[in-house]
Amino acid sequence: MEFQNTLEFAQKLDKEDKLHSYRDEFYFPKVNGKQVIYFTGNSLGLQPKRTKKFVDEVMTDWAELAVEGHFHADKSWWDYHERLAAPLAKVVGAKTEEVSVMNTLSVNLHLLMVSFYRPTQKRFKILCEEKAFPSDQYMLKSQVRFHGLNPDDAIVEVKKREGENHWRTEDVLAKIKEVGDELALVLIGGVNYYNGQVFDMETITKAGKDAGAFVGWDLAHGVGNVALKLNEWGADFAAWCSYKYMNSGPGHASGIYINEKYLGKEDIPRFEGWWGTKKETRFLMKPEFEPMENADAWQISNAPILAMAPYLASLEMFEEVGMEVLIEKRTTIVAYLEFILHEIDAEVDGSFEIITPADRGCQLSVFLHGHGKELFDFLMKNGVITDWREPNVIRLAPAPFYCSYEDMYRFGQLLKKGILEK
Ligand SMILES: Cc1ncc(COP(=O)(O)O)c(C=O)c1O
CATH class of the missing domain: 3.40.640.10 (Type I PLP-dependent aspartate aminotransferase-like (Major domain))
Structure with a gap:
């Protein structure tokens, strides 16, 4: 699939997403009154409302x-x-x-x-x-x-x-x-x-x-x-x-x-x-x-x-x-996240290095060369929940049950802003 780094394209993928209705089945934390972009389902998954x-x-x-x-x-x-x-x-x-x-x-x-x-x-x-x-x-x-x-x-x-x-x-x-x-x-x-x-x-x-x-x-x-x-x-x-x-x-x-x-x-x-x-x-x-x-x-x-x-x-x-549908979405959303990272990297010369090999599941670990913890802090303050691992790695896991393609697009825009504002 030819990806595009636009809001319209991300929203189109969301419309086609078989799991899209499941997003509403989960509680999302809020930062500054806005629902967060949640990348830490690899650490603690969100609470399903039915629980x-x-x-x-x-x-x-x-x-x-x-x-x-x-x-x-x-x-x-x-x-x-x-x-x-x-x-x-x-x-x-x-x-x-x-x-x-x-x-x-x-x-x-x-x-x-x-x-x-x-x-x-x-x-x-x-x-x-x-x-x-x-x-x-x-x-x-x-x-x-x-x-x-x-x-x-x-x-x-x-x-x-x-x-x-x-x-x-x-x-x-x-x-x-x-x-x-x-x-x-x-x-x-x-x-x-x-x-x-x-x-x-x-x-x-x-x-x-x-x-x-x-x-x-x-x-x-x-x-x-x-x-x-x-x-x-x-x-x-x-x-x-x-x-x-x-x-x-x-x-x-x-x-x-x-x-x-x-x-x-x-x-x-x-x-x-x-x-x-x-x-x-x-x-x-x-x-x-x-x-x-x-x-x-x-x-x-x-x-x-x-x-x-x-x-x-x-x-x-x-x-x-079923796992098949989850894996199908996971594969696409992780590929879209990777695409967004490359796009933003090219725009702002971010020097990101994805250290996750091709044999991967839901998680991309990204070496933020040249950017310190302040970029991570900027993301967290702006409602992107991710985690930081020494020496300079953020882990991004867009869990297919509740993460959207629009989340990936918006994350890219915030990442760009965080780098440009440094
Ligand atoms: C790979 C791995 N092993 C073991 C553990 C420890 O889990 P627990 O505290 O539930 O024993 C974790 C926790 O995150 C983990 O990621």
């Missing part, structure tokens, strides 16, 4: 039914989480039984490593990307130390090449080969939080499995953003948060995927609690743990219903729309 109804329903059930809500609420609480598995499985390309919702992301990755990081004297190394999201770095180091090992020996990072801003698949594969039969686990952020790169999860999963390792993915930035086929790829496990592209509210429940071949097993190492034991016998309060036949076996505590209600609301919207 309140789902939360209120739980509050009302609690007020009116108290403990009886566990079994007699319209959406009973004891099995509330089960309502999320089927729609969520579609989003991540898994079978319903492979998906569960529980806890929060870092907690879940730790719990999954109980099952999938089992170092032996020979096979003890974890392969990850360099400069992984800090929580992942802390997680991996603490897991390694927990097993009495030294992170310097056990953690192998795949580096970017000198002068490059992205990882090359061939370098990941070469590292997997090099570590060989010392490799216990590959655990990478499927979509990188900093540069927005989408890793070739299929190829890397296959290589990790061929090397005899477990392969897991942190999909915080991948879920609801890119096409995922966890079951088809044969990944062992994955976990993600729900508050970014899935719009489920700050710190709310996380999802997990566990490959079907590990389900229904009693002998797999796992931290267990009463919500993982078979629901048919759970309330008989027996001492024996009989794992649920699905990923719910990894659940430990009873489900935090108020943290799940917004996820159920969000999944209703994903069901209505």
